[in-house]
Amino acid sequence: MPDFSPFCGYRFSSALDARISRILSPPYDKISRKELPSLWEADPLNCSRLVLPPPDVAEGDFATESAAKVSDWYAGSRRFLDNWIQEGFLVQDPLSFYFYCQEFLLDGKSYQRWGVLGALSLEDNRKTLLHERTFEGPKADRFRLIRETQANLCSIFLVATDPDRELLSIATNLDHPQLDCATPDGVRHKLHIVSDKETIERTRNALMNSTVMIADGHHRFETALNYRAWAAENLEENRQSPSNHVMAYVSPVDQEGMIVLPTHRLVRNLGDNWLDTLNRATNIVLREIHGSANELLHELRKMPETDVVLGATDGDQFHLVIRRREPSAEMYPDIHPALWNLDVTFLHSMVLRGILRVDESRSGAISYFRDPQEATTAAAEDPGSGVFFLRAPNPQTIMKVSESGERMPQKSTDFYPKIPTGLVIRLLREPPSL
DSSP states (O other), rough: OOEEEEEEEEEGGGGGGGGGHHHHHHOOOOOOOOTTHHHHHHHHHOOOOHHHHHHTOSOOOOTTSSSSSSSSSHHHHHHHHHHHTTTTTOOOOOOEEEEEEEEEEEEEEEEEEEEEEEEEESSTTTEOOOOOOOOOHHHHHHHHHHHHOOOOOOOEEEEEOOTOOHHHHHHTTTOOOSSEEEEHHHHHHHEEEEOHHHHHHHHHHHTTOOOOEEEEEEHHHHHHHHHHHHHHHHHHHHTTTTGEEEEEEEEEEETTTTTTOEEEEEEOOOTTTTHHHHHHTTTTEEEOOOOOOOHHHHHHSSSTTTTTTEESSSSOOOOOEEEEEEEOOTTTTTGGGGTTTTTHIIIIIIIIIIOOOOOOSTSSSEEEEEEEEHHHHHHHHTTTTTTEEEEOOOOOHHHHHHHOOOBOOTTEEEEOOOOOOOOOOOEOOOOOOO
């Protein structure tokens, strides 16, 4: 993998431990406009203030569009960050790796996922595998934010091979986390600050020959590359410049807590008879499911992994949508064979573009939902729209796609839980004077 180094991060002072669960925020693209006001009101130091504009100027779907048309909020983010440092709310650590464990419940089962935060080199970025396509709106928006703040406010999230389980061995033998808190989403966060030279060297050696793939944060990674190029032209930069690295969380792929959730699609303006159109398609079988979205999802999860299948509803009728035949170049024109047997490829290439003639570039054509019931309700309230339910691909399949050099459609994966904003911040400049 590319060079992975310790850094001197900024963290909220231990004097704020009683407030830290209100200070941490989800990543910017997991905050809806409906949720943003409550985050701003949760605490004057809530980190949504760093990554999104005030609720009265926020707009759009933050996952697929720019955060706001009002441009002066980027300077406001810089002011928040600098004030928090100057007032002692954020304090700097010595050169450190940050081992991080998230404990959480999912479907009644307890999990934990370990990883480590460090600075990932951007110099040989071809060694960092990508698996999803990106949107131009968020990249332009995030570039303006990083250029103004000159800081990594959120980490990218990498999964890595750890064949000897050396990284997990280091992580699980650490004692006494410097941070231990639970956020309102029910996730418990344990952060260990590792500054001793021996453990730092063991960590670097454990990852030296790993294959790494971006699980979450493709927009932030590409933005970091763009910022690096901009800084080389506009600032006095050199090979040791902080802009040559980006803050990253690296987590071993082979652990029980490596969970991927499905991301469902609400597609608008399909017309009144789109289910009939699907039913008449040559390479598709529709199987009606009587009941609700829950019954459909239950049947979808029961389907063999070797089948290529979706769930679909107009808010009233529920169907499994099953690919009838083995894939071919005729079925998937201009699609690499590494993607042919993915449910998400079936949805976007064959169903949406090929059969229903959806223009995915049209603003507002597709919205993304984790909650299937919320998506179903939205479809029922929007005549002519439809919801398509997906199964989650496993992390190993995602890595195989990445190793082929191909990318999946946007929002094909949802690694859970996310890394909160505010856990650690990495400055790309000198700190403000105290």
